[in-house]
Amino acid sequence: MAKFEEVADALSHRVRDGIYTTSQRLPSEYDLAKEFGVSRLTVRKAIDLLIRKQLLVKSPGKGTYVMSYSDKVESGRMGLQGFTEAAKAYGKESRTEVLSFGSLDPIPEEIGRVLGCDQQVHKTVDLLVRRRFWDEEPMTVEHVAICHEYIDGLKAKDFEGSLFALLEKRVAIAYSHQEVEAVLMDPDLAALLDGKKGDPLLLVHSVTYTADAKPILYDISYYRADKYSFKSTLTRDHV
C-alpha cells in the first residue's frame, strides 16, 4: 500500500472511531505531515482521496472538516457497484435468477449505436435477462445487452452471481452513465416483481465503459419503488 493510502486509512479510522467527528476541524496539513513523518504533499494526497470518497471536505484558509453523513447506507458513497455488491455491503442476502440468455439479433438501433456496433462490423451482442431478489423478495428485473467479446464462452448458469465480478476477470470496469426515471408497472413486470399494474417503478438505463472508454454493456433495469431508492452525494464544484 502506498504511503498516502496508509495516511488516508489512519485518518478514516480516526473518523470512524469518533476521534474526528462531524463538523470538527482536523489538524493542519503541516501538523499531520509532521505526525505521520511524511511530506505535506503526501498528506494532501491522502486528504484528496478522502474527499473523493466523500468523507472529508475542505475550505481554503479555514481547514479540513468531517463530512456529515447519515447512518443509512448510501450507494453513492461507495461509487459504482452492482446489485450483488450493494447487497453484501448492506449485509443482505441477494439471489439472481437468469430468465433468458442468448445472442441479440437483430440489434436495436439505440443499443447498437451506444455499444459502437456501427464502428465495428460483425460485432456480436448478447442479451441477458435476470430477476434479482433481496432477502427473498423480488426487487428488480434487468435487461443487459453485453458486447459478446467480454463474455465469450460463458453460459446462463454463470450469470447467477455478480455480473461485475465476472466481467472484471476479463476487463477493467471504469465508469457508468446512468439515468433514473419513474414509470408505472405494466402487467408483465407486475407478474415478475410481485406487484400490480400501476405501482410505481424506478427505471434505470445505464451504459458501462472500460478505462479506455470503450462500451461494455447497456442495462435497462426496473426496480420496485417501495423497496429501493437511489442515494448520492453531489458536491458544488466552484468551476
Add this chain to the structure above:
Amino acid sequence: MAKFEEVADALSHRVRDGIYTTSQRLPSEYDLAKEFGVSRLTVRKAIDLLIRKQLLVKSPGKGTYVMSYSDKVESGRMGLQGFTEAAKAYGKESRTEVLSFGSLDPIPEEIGRVLGCDQQVHKTVDLLVRRRFWDEEPMTVEHVAICHEYIDGLKAKDFEGSLFALLEKRVAIAYSHQEVEAVLMDPDLAALLDGKKGDPLLLVHSVTYTADAKPILYDISYYRADKYSFKSTLTRDHV
C-alpha cells in the same frame, strides 16, 4: 486563474473541438508538460481536475483517454446545482412561484434532527413552498426547510429566483446528500403539477451543507416523471 486551470481549460477545449476524441489517447504527461511549458505535476493536476469533471479517464501504464458521453445534457456532469441553474445550462426558461413562506413551528422531528436543532436551542427554521415551471409547464413542487440564520430579512418575493444564488451571497454551499424515489401523484399534487392521481412522480429528499459541514436546508421535491429524469456518472473506485 491558476496555471493548472489554464492547462485544464486548453485540454477541455481540445476535447470539445474534437482534437482529442472519445476513446483516443492523449499525449503523455511529459509531452503535455513540455508543450505547455509547465511542470509535469501541473499537467497532472489539470488532468485530475478533468477527471473529477468526468471528461477524462486514466489507466496506469497505458495513458489518458477522453470519456465517452452522450450529446444530452447531464445534470451529474455539472455537480450540485439548483433548478434555475440547470435550466439555464439547458437553455430553457424557468419560472418560480412562491406558494408560501413563513416560520416552521413546530419543527417536525426528522427535520429538526437533520438540521441540528437538537444541538442548538432556540434555532428557528423557515418553510418555503415553491412551484417551478420549465418552459411554462409546471415541473416540480418543492418544500424547503431552511435554517433561519441564512435567510434572515428576506421576503417571499426574494425567492422567485435561484435559491442557491441567494444563499451563496451569505454562505458557502459545499455539498448535498440526495435520495431519489418513485411515488404516485396524489390529488393535491395533481392540481399543482397539471397531472392526475396515479401519475408517476420522482420524489427527491436532499440535505445541503456548508463547507464546514453544517446543515443549511432540507428539501423535499416532487418532479413530474414524464418531464424530468436524473442523470449521473458513477465511477468504479478501486478501493
Add this chain to the structure above:
DNA sequence: GTTTATTTGTTCGTATGTATT
C-alpha cells in the same frame, strides 16, 4: 481597521517505483 498568524492552494525540480506494450 490593520496587522499577524494560521491554513490551505499552487508550483517547481528531482528521483524512484510500477504497469503496459
Add this chain to the structure above:
DNA sequence: AAATACATACGAACAAATAAA
C-alpha cells in the same frame, strides 16, 4: 528485455484566504 507512461514521494517556496489579535 527495453521503452513508454503513469504513480508515488520529498523538499522548498510563495500565494491567497481566513480568523484572531
